[in-house]
Amino acid sequence: xxxxxxxxxxxxxxxxxxxxxxxxxxxxxxxxxxxxxxxxxxxxxxxxxxxxxxxxxxxxxxxxxxxxxxxxxxxxxxxxxxxxxxxxxxxxxxxxxxxxxxxxxxxxxxxxxxxxxxxxxxxxxxxxxxxxxxxxxxxxxxxxxxxxxxxxxxxxxxxxxxxxxxxxxxxxxxxxxxxxxxxxxxxxxxxxxxxxxxxxxxxxxxxxxxxxxxxxxxxxxxxxxxxxxxxxxxxxxxxxxxxxxxxxxxxxxxx
Numbered sequence: 001x002x003x004x005x006x007x008x009x010x011x012x013x014x015x016x017x018x019x020x021x022x023x024x025x026x027x028x029x030x031x032x033x034x035x036x037x038x039x040x041x042x043x044x045x046x047x048x049x050x051x052x053x054x055x056x057x058x059x060x061x062x063x064x065x066x067x068x069x070x071x072x073x074x075x076x077x078x079x080x081x082x083x084x085x086x087x088x089x090x091x092x093x094x095x096x097x098x099x100x101x102x103x104x105x106x107x108x109x110x111x112x113x114x115x116x117x118x119x120x121x122x123x124x125x126x127x128x129x130x131x132x133x134x135x136x137x138x139x140x141x142x143x144x145x146x147x148x149x150x151x152x153x154x155x156x157x158x159x160x161x162x163x164x165x166x167x168x169x170x171x172x173x174x175x176x177x178x179x180x181x182x183x184x185x186x187x188x189x190x191x192x193x194x195x196x197x198x199x200x201x202x203x204x205x206x207x208x209x210x211x212x213x214x215x216x217x218x219x220x221x222x223x224x225x226x227x228x229x230x231x232x233x234x235x236x237x238x239x240x241x242x243x244x245x246x247x248x249x250x251x252x253x254x255x
Contacts, residue, residue, distance in 0.1 A: 002053075002055075011048065015042060017083045027047055059206050078099055079096045081097075104247055118239075129227060130144050131243075134244060136203060136210050142202075143198075145199060147231065151195075155229055162226075163180055164181050168218060169218060
C-alpha cells in the first residue's frame with residue numbers, strides 16, 4: 001500500500017489498516033452487503049505522515065470459497081479496503097480495490113450418461129432428442145440428435161436456447177430471474193417423419209459461468225438447454241433440460 005499525503009500538509013491519523021472482504025449483494029436488497037469474508041491487517045499505528053510511505057501486507061492461506069459473479073439479480077465480489085483512520089475532526093479516508101476470483105472444479109468421478117427426452121403433441125408431433133451428457137466444461141461442445149417420429153404440423157425452424165436462472169433469497173421468499181444467454185438454430189425448414197437432425201453447439205462463445213449451488217445461502221445459478229420449435233403460425237413449443245456447468249483447470253500447453 002502506497003500512501004501519499006498532500007504536499008506540504010501533515011496527515012494525522014489514528015492508524016492505517018487493510019481489509020480483505022468478500023461480499024454478496026442482491027438486487028432485491030440493493031445497497032445492503034452480506035459479508036462472508038472479513039480479515040484485517042494493521043499497517044501503521046497512530047501517528048503523523050508528511051512524506052510518501054509504503055506498507056507491505058499479506059493474507060496467507062485464505063480460502064476464497066466462492067467465485068466472483070455479476071448477474072442480473074445477484075453479485076459476489078472481493079475487495080481490498082485500505083482505511084486511514086481519521087483523527088479528531090478529520091474524516092477517515094477509505095479506498096476499495098476490487099479483484100476477480102475464479103475457482104476450478106474437480107471433474108466428476110463418473111462418466112456422464114446420455115440425456116434423453118421427448119416432446120409430444122397428441123396425434124400431431126412426436127420428437128425424441130438426446131444429448132451426449134448432462135454436465136459440461138465451460139469450453140465444451142454440446143452434441144446430440146433429434147429424432148422426428150411423427151410430424152403432422154408445419155414447422156418453420158427449431159433452435160436451442162441457453163438459459164440462466166438466478167434464484168435469490170431475501171427473507172423466506174425466493175425470487176427467480178431467467179435470461180437467455182444465447183440461441184443456436186439447428187433446423188430451418190419443415191422436417192419429415194423419420195428425419196434425424198444432429199446437434200453440435202460450442203459453449204465457448206457464450207457468457208457462461210459454472211453452476212453455483214446455494215452461495216452463502218443467498219443465491220443459486222443454474223443453466224438449462226431449452227429446445228424451441230416454431231410452426232408456420234408462429235406457435236412455439238418448448239422442452240427444457242437442466243445442465244451442470246463446471247470450470248476445469250486448463251491443461252498445460254505442450255511445445
